[in-house]
Amino acid sequence: MKTKEKKEQSSPPLGRIWQNFCFSLCLLLGVLTSCETEEFLYQSRFPANNLPSTRQTFFEPKEFFAYTDSTLKAVVSALNRVDKEKHFTASFLLKYGIPLWNFTYKSIEKEETCLFVPLYRLDKPRSINALWLLRIKDGQLTYFPLKRDDELMEENDQSFVFDLLSYMVFGEENAQGLVFKPHAETRGTITVTKCWDVYTGPKGHLEYSYTNCIKHTYWVEDAFLVYNWNNNEEGGSGNIELGGGGGSGGSGSSPSTLAGDIFKKEADQDSTLWLITENMIKRIREDCLGDDLYNQLKEKFKDNKINLEFDFGKGYSYNFIDSTLHVGLEELESNKLLHEMFHVLQTTQESTSSFQKAMMNREIEAHYAQYLYLQRSAEWTEKNKKKYSDSQRLRATVSLKKYINELGNVTVSKPEELEFFKFYLSYNIVSSFQQEGYKDYPFEKYPDISNIFPTIKSVTKNCK
Numbered sequence: 001m002k003t004k005e006k007k008e009q010s011s012p013p014l015g016r017i018w019q020n021f022c023f024s025l026c027l028l029l030g031v032l033t034s035c036e037t038e039e040f041l042y043q044s045r046f047p048a049n050n051l052p053s054t055r056q057t058f059f060e061p062k063e064f065f066a067y068t069d070s071t072l073k074a075v076v077s078a079l080n081r082v083d084k085e086k087h088f089t090a091s092f093l094l095k096y097g098i099p100l101w102n103f104t105y106k107s108i109e110k111e112e113t114c115l116f117v118p119l120y121r122l123d124k125p126r127s128i129n130a131l132w133l134l135r136i137k138d139g140q141l142t143y144f145p146l147k148r149d150d151e152l153m154e155e156n157d158q159s160f161v162f163d164l165l166s167y168m169v170f171g172e173e174n175a176q177g178l179v180f181k182p183h184a185e186t187r188g189t190i191t192v193t194k195c196w197d198v199y200t201g202p203k204g205h206l207e208y209s210y211t212n213c214i215k216h217t218y219w220v221e222d223a224f225l226v227y228n229w230n231n232n233e234e235g236g237s238g239n240i241e242l243g244g245g246g247g248s249g250g251s252g253s254s255p256s257t258l259a260g261d262i263f264k265k266e267a268d269q270d271s272t273l274w275l276i277t278e279n280m281i282k283r284i285r286e287d288c289l290g291d292d293l294y295n296q297l298k299e300k301f302k303d304n305k306i307n308l309e310f311d312f313g314k315g316y317s318y319n320f321i322d323s324t325l326h327v328g329l330e331e332l333e334s335n336k337l338l339h340e341m342f343h344v345l346q347t348t349q350e351s352t353s354s355f356q357k358a359m360m361n362r363e364i365e366a367h368y369a370q371y372l373y374l375q376r377s378a379e380w381t382e383k384n385k386k387k388y389s390d391s392q393r394l395r396a397t398v399s400l401k402k403y404i405n406e407l408g409n410v411t412v413s414k415p416e417e418l419e420f421f422k423f424y425l426s427y428n429i430v431s432s433f434q435q436e437g438y439k440d441y442p443f444e445k446y447p448d449i450s451n452i453f454p455t456i457k458s459v460t461k462n463c464k
């Protein structure tokens with residue numbers, strides 16, 4: 001499958017939420033109530049900000065329009081002009097409180113700026129229960145005050161905004177005793193576009209009609225997107241561009257990179273997917289079993305590299321006929337890649353026919369290798385733990401550790417234990433696999449039950 005791909009690193013979710021919040025509030029209020037709106041040109045742009053790292057100390061302002069942040073000048077003086085005409089500040093003060101301009105939270109998107117100005121009242125100490133929302137878009141300023149107990153706010157469960165502002169103003173002294181810490185973002189997204197050429201006409205005389213594309217967006221762990229070139233890493237002739245549009249995709253001759261040493265880099269393969277592959281390989285190589293597996297493949301495929309294809313969906317597979325490893329875009333996880341790489345190595349250790357006769361055996365071994373790697377890796381997440389406990393096949397895989405250690409050695413030795421293990425493997429384990437996706441995989445009775453995972457042994461011979 002050919003995949004063209006355009007990477008769009010996501011903005012931090014917080015910014016997104018706020019923008020939506022701002023936008024939806026403006027829409028809602030525009031419909032439900034008659035907002036006080038004024039139109040005028042707004043030109044200056046605000047610098048982006050986030051949760052302030054150093055908090056200013058709170059002091060009650062003496063004047064309604066008192067501010068020191070110069071980026072607020074245009075907005076404040078515009079509102080000041082409105083007040084000169086309409087004299088709204090006195091009643092506003094009583095109802096909502098005094099604006100704490102210097103604690104304004106700014107949310108800046110491409111075309112829209114939202115300002116959340118906390119409104120403070122003496123009778124509500126250490127708590128912000130009202131805010132002034134100012135939205136600037138297309139040179140227009142829309143503004144309206146909001147209270148924590150407004151029906152609209154309660155209905156939409158928006159107390160978070162007030163809590164955050166309370167924290168920004170009063171720090172840990174805020175009345176609710178809440179502490180806000182910026183959430184470390186560990187994921188990003190990639191967008192992949194798959195295109196189909198559509199043909200019409202009778203069989204044999206098909207004519208090209210049109211091309212249609214569908215976009216899919218996938219979450220990817222940031223760890224796979226951020227790659228630091230190490231100077232002591234071999235090769236590394238250039239930088240990997242993150243997201244930079246219009247990359248030509250390479251000239252076909254892959255530079256020496258980790259992934260490029262075992263996989264063929266297709267000319268049309270987008271650099272982001274390649275980058276993700278690089279990072280998966282990097283993670284695999286941090287593991288002793290993974291590193292040896294990688295090195296063996298690198299040696300075996302140095303003249304004729306493995307094809308790599310990215311498919312929609314979750315499925316991974318290795319087609320040993322055309323030596324193509326398929327990666328499922330919906331689950332970009334290095335443990336799944338390792339599983340297929342393990343199959344690749346298996347196929348190099350025996351003839352195709354002997355591999356085909358014992359595909360169930362090879363599958364069990366690859367599953368166990370994947371599990372050994374996974375539970376040592378950063379990918380051993382709650383989600384994956386749950387997956388392993390929910391699936392009969394994966395539970396069976398895990399149960400093997402009672403009999404086989406991390407080096408692939410069988411740990412039971414008494415004849416009756418070995419006999420039991422043989423029985424357990426041939427019936428319980430095999431039937432778990434048959435019931436979950438591996439129905440027709442041929443199983444070959446193990447000639448020597450104490451040596452059932454030769455490939456794991458071979459890739460862990462240097463591990464302790």
Ligand SMILES: [Zn+2]
Pocket residue numbers: 339343363366
């Ligand atoms: Zn498999």
